Amino acid sequence: MFGIFKPRTFFNLANTSIFWLKIVLVFALIVGLILALVLSPIDYLQKDTVRIMYVHVPSSWISLFIFLIIGTSSFISLIFKLRVFSVYAKSLAPIGLVFSLISVVTGSLWGYPTWGTFWSWDGRLTSMFVLVLTYILYVSLWSFIKNYNSAEKITNIVGIVGLINIPIIKFSVEWWNTLHQPASITLTAAPTIHSSMLAPLLIMFFSFCILSLIIFLIRYKYEIINFRVNKK
Amino acid sequence: MILEFLNMGGYGLYIWLSYAFAALSLISLYYVSVKKLNSIKNIEHLYRSEKVKEVSASAQVSKF
Amino acid sequence: MIFSKSTKKRLKIFSLIAIVASVIFFFIYNNLQKNVVYFYAPQEIKNLTNIPSNKIRIGGLVKEGSIKKNNNTYVFIITDYKNEIFVEYNGLLPNLFIEGKSTVAEGVLKDKKYFIASTILAKHDENYMPPEVANSLKKDKLNK
Numbered sequence: 081m082f083g084i085f086k087p088r089t090f091f092n093l094a095n096t097s098i099f100w101l102k103i104v105l106v107f108a109l110i111v112g113l114i115l116a117l118v119l120s121p122i123d124y125l126q127k128d129t130v131r132i133m134y135v136h137v138p139s140s141w142i143s144l145f146i147f148l149i150i151g152t153s154s155f156i157s158l159i160f161k162l163r164v165f166s167v168y169a170k171s172l173a174p175i176g177l178v179f180s181l182i183s184v185v186t187g188s189l190w191g192y193p194t195w196g197t198f199w200s201w202d203g204r205l206t207s208m209f210v211l212v213l214t215y216i217l218y219v220s221l222w223s224f225i226k227n228y229n230s231a232e233k234i235t236n237i238v239g240i241v242g243l244i245n246i247p248i249i250k251f252s253v254e255w256w257n258t259l260h261q262p263a264s265i266t267l268t269a270a271p272t273i274h275s276s277m278l279a280p281l282l283i284m285f286f287s288f289c290i291l292s293l294i295i296f297l298i299r300y301k302y303e304i305i306n307f308r309v310n311k312k
Numbered sequence: 313m314i315l316e317f318l319n320m321g322g323y324g325l326y327i328w329l330s331y332a333f334a335a336l337s338l339i340s341l342y343y344v345s346v347k348k349l350n351s352i353k354n355i356e357h358l359y360r361s362e363k364v365k366e367v368s369a370s371a372q373v374s375k376f
Numbered sequence: 377m378i379f380s381k382s383t384k385k386r387l388k389i390f391s392l393i394a395i396v397a398s399v400i401f402f403f404i405y406n407n408l409q410k411n412v413v414y415f416y417a418p419q420e421i422k423n424l425t426n427i428p429s430n431k432i433r434i435g436g437l438v439k440e441g442s443i444k445k446n447n448n449t450y451v452f453i454i455t456d457y458k459n460e461i462f463v464e465y466n467g468l469l470p471n472l473f474i475e476g477k478s479t480v481a482e483g484v485l486k487d488k489k490y491f492i493a494s495t496i497l498a499k500h501d502e503n504y505m506p507p508e509v510a511n512s513l514k515k516d517k518l519n520k
Contacts, residue, residue, distance in 0.1 A: 117331075118317075121506035125472055128320040130504060132330045139334065159386045160379075178341045186330040193326050195497045196470030202414040244401060255405075257414045257435060259480055264502040274505040291338060295345050302349040309352065 091304060094297040101294050108287040115280035123277070130277065132190040138285035140183040140208070142292055146176035147211065147239075148246055150218070154239030157232070166232045167307070169239055170222055171299035175292050177215035184212060195259060203252035204260035207245060214242040228307075415480050418459035427485050434461060434491055435480040435499065443475060454481065454491070465493040472498035 116134035123130035150172055153165035187205075188198040199205065218238050225231035253262040265271045271278055320327050379387070415435035416424075439453035439460065450465045463481050473479055478499035483492050505513075 117327075121508075122321065123504050124507040124510035125474065125477070126500065126504075128323045128327060131320070131327050133504070135330055135334045155390075159390055160383060174341065174345075178337050182334045182337055185333050189326045189330045189333075193323055194470070194472050194500055196473075197495070197497055200414075200497065241397075244397070257417070259414065259497060259499055261500050261502045264504060272503045274509055276506060277504050291342075295342055298342075298345045298349055302345070302352055305349075305352050 091301065094301055098294055098297055101290055101297075105287060105290045105294065108283060108290060112280055112283035112287050116284060120280045121274075121276055126194055129190055129193050132186050133277075134280050134284045136183060136186040136190060137281060138288045139179045139186065141285060142288050143176050143180035143183055143211065143215075144246055144249060146172050146179065146292070147215070147242060150176065150239045151243030151246070154236040158236040158240065163232070166236060167300065167303045170235070171296055171303050173215060173219050173222070174299065175295050177212070177219055179288070179292070180208070180212045180215055184208060200259050202258040202260060203256040204249065204258050207249040207252050210245050211242075211249060214238065214245060218242070417456045418454055418461045419456050421461060421485070421488055422459045424488070427487065429484065431482060431484060431494075433480050433482045434463075435478065436461075438473065438475050438477060438479050440475045454479065460489075461491050462489060463491045463493050463496075465496050467494075467496070469496055470498040472500060474498075477501070 112134070116131055120131070120134075122128050150169040153169040153172075156162050157165040157169070187208075191200075192198045218235055221235050221238060222231055225234060252258060253260055264273045265278075273281065318324050318328070415433035418434065418436050421434060434454060436454040436456040439455045442453035444451045448466055450463075450469065452463055452465075453460050454463050455461075463483075465481065465483075473496060478501065480497040480499050481491060481493040482495040482497070484494075485491055
């Protein structure tokens with residue numbers, strides 16, 4: 081039942097899929113960037129700054145989604161002792177960190193021309209800042225604690241505790257008065273983004289997902305080999 | 313025309329900085345990951361050759 | 377499902393911690409709801425018992441046709457359709473500061489009806505569309 085979670089099965093899958101994923105990535109990224117930077121229209125209020133959204137929103141989604149996986153994997157690893165899940169989480173963390181940083185930086189660069197400020201401590205921006213800190217803590221704990229078993233345990237706990245922040249980030253714009261606008265794309269209602277802007281957004285999101293997957297497979301391979309070399 | 317495109321209606325600086333930051337950080341993440349993997353592949357390779365030498369040098373360490 | 381004894385034990389400990397953590401989280405969340413206000417709506421200002429002397433933020437819509445400019449000083453009205461507050465501001469306005477759209481003003485209350493802002497932020501909403509679509513939407517609205 082857990083066959084697919086076995087490192088060796090995953091390993092073989094990784095080697096064959098990276099090549100094809102790279103080809104898909106190049107195509108998706110070219111289409112996405114042309115749509116985002118050239119073909120998509122300007123917004124009626126934000127003008128061209130809306131183009132920053134095509135990087136900002138997918139990065140934010142991915143950084144949240146990756147932390148969701150890290151938290152769940154940490155839980156499975158800690159409680160059910162399926163320790164390969166810690167390796168998944170460890171391989172994903174740097175990717176999530178980079179995407180959360182991109183989200184914050186591009187958000188600030190959008191905020192200055194639109195809001196009139198790079199940063200403001202409202203609910204969404206503060207909780208996103210906490211996510212970046214959690215990622216930094218998670219990644220640095222893995223590198224600072226030399227003993228693999230204790231690093232695994234402590235990062236598992238950080239992953240599970242950090243999970244609390246995810247719904248806070250998601251619902252901050254609904255619970256509190258924030259400077260940040262509420263979500264335009266929700267599961268319950270039609271998106272409030274015009275289709276000509278939704279297309280580049282989704283294609284960029286798809287490309288970022290593929291890129292994350294490629295980097296994850298590379299890092300996962302590294303972690304598995306590293307683990308075996310250290311064990312011998 | 314190219315200048316007009318780069319200018320992005322006066323917001324060019326913010327837009328290009330955003331895309332540049334995203335591109336640079338993602339590319340460096342990719343290269344760091346690949347480099348890490350390659351470095352450990354080399355170690356594994358060395359380790360294998362060492363092991364072969366050791367085994368051929370003394371047959372007693374067959375337990376290894 | 378069949379779990380080993382130690383897994384069951386870990387599950388029990390974990391669920392206990394999870395329950396305690398969610399209670400703590402609930403209290404923190406409730407407190408945040410009361411104390412950490414990013415901005416006040418004009419209606420909330422009206423309901424205040426005393427005027428805070430420290431810096432606060434108020435947010436709402438910029439009332440249409442209310443912006444008046446005198447040298448570099450702007451005076452306009454922030455409304456939430458229930459209550460209105462005059463805002464005085466001396467400085468540059470952000471590009472997205474538009475009549476009928478949301479804004480957040482940072483500053484001090486002179487009285488319940490008058491706010492002296494030191495910073496004005498424009499709040500964007502969740503709608504994204506090309507200018508042509510926005511124009512046709514506007515026309516539809518006028519025709520109705």
